[in-house]
Amino acid sequence: EVQLVESGGGLVQPGGSLRLSCAASGFTFRNHALNWVRQAPGRGLEWVSGISGSATSTYYADSVKGRFTISRDNSKNTLYLQMNSLRVEDTAVFYCAKDHGTYPRDFFDYWGQGTLVTVSP
Amino acid sequence: QSVLTQPPSASGTPGQRVTISCSGSTSNIGLNFVNWYQHLPGTAPKLLICTNSQRPSGVPDRFSGSKSGTSASLAISGLQSEDEADYYCAAWDDSLNAWVFGGGTKLTVL
Numbered sequence: 036e037v038q039l040v041e042s043g044g045g046l047v048q049p050g051g052s053l054r055l056s057c058a059a060s061g062f063t064f065r066n067h068a069l070n071w072v073r074q075a076p077g078r079g080l081e082w083v084s085g086i087s088g089s090a091t092s093t094y095y096a097d098s099v100k101g102r103f104t105i106s107r108d109n110s111k112n113t114l115y116l117q118m119n120s121l122r123v124e125d126t127a128v129f130y131c132a133k134d135h136g137t138y139p140r141d142f143f144d145y146w147g148q149g150t151l152v153t154v155s156p
Numbered sequence: 157q158s159v160l161t162q163p164p165s166a167s168g169t170p171g172q173r174v175t176i177s178c179s180g181s182t183s184n185i186g187l188n189f190v191n192w193y194q195h196l197p198g199t200a201p202k203l204l205i206c207t208n209s210q211r212p213s214g215v216p217d218r219f220s221g222s223k224s225g226t227s228a229s230l231a232i233s234g235l236q237s238e239d240e241a242d243y244y245c246a247a248w249d250d251s252l253n254a255w256v257f258g259g260g261t262k263l264t265v266l
Contacts, residue, residue, distance in 0.1 A: 079242075079244060079257060079258070080193070080195065080246075082254060082257060094253060095254070142191040142203060142207065147200060149200065
């Protein structure tokens with residue numbers, strides 16, 4: 036059974052940093068791209084970032100480019116999102132989503148339950 | 157403003173057929189597959205339709221997807237109360253080199 040469990044969310048001040056983690060199990064981790072998707076309060080889903088199975092390719096939404104860094108440790112079956120220079124508008128539930136393929140171009144076949152990030156003074 | 161355009165709301169009575177549209181452009185829907193996700197607030201989003209029209213295992217055949225040019229649609233027939241949720245379309249955008257989502261459609265079963 037595929038499982039994606041996010042952690043690391045919490046309350047942080049504007050300008051601060053936070054690192055999210057997503058522990059995965061139930062599939063061959065290195066064979067699949069992974070993504071972060073967020074949902075701000077009262078808003079829709081927004082793709083944030085994606086990384087290929089081998090970690091050689093990374094992709095970012097313009098809204099987070101230069102501030103967020105996606106990475107993965109294929110020996111630990113874990114995905115990360117390092118978030119720096121956080122803004123109030125980054126407040127959202129962040130979901131980890133597994134891609135069907137090796138590159139984040141197919142579809143998200145499994146999602147985690149999400150972790151809440153709140154950016155507030 | 158979302159790159160893909162969906163109606164913010166849709167509704168129907170039990171047993172009815174409802175369609176939700178998703179409009180994009182040549183750089184996303186026009187070139188790539190469209191996927192649909194169902195999301196109940198507070199839960200993990202669920203893949204409903206992949207590669208324009210394929211249903212993953214476990215998704216009832218009441219749900220169907222189609223694509224034409226730069227638009228796509230999701231149809232739900234035999235509407236049931238448990239279908240009340242938010243529905244999102246998504247496609248890869250070759251110009252942005254990013255996934256783009258529609259703004260979401262809140263489906264109400266009257």
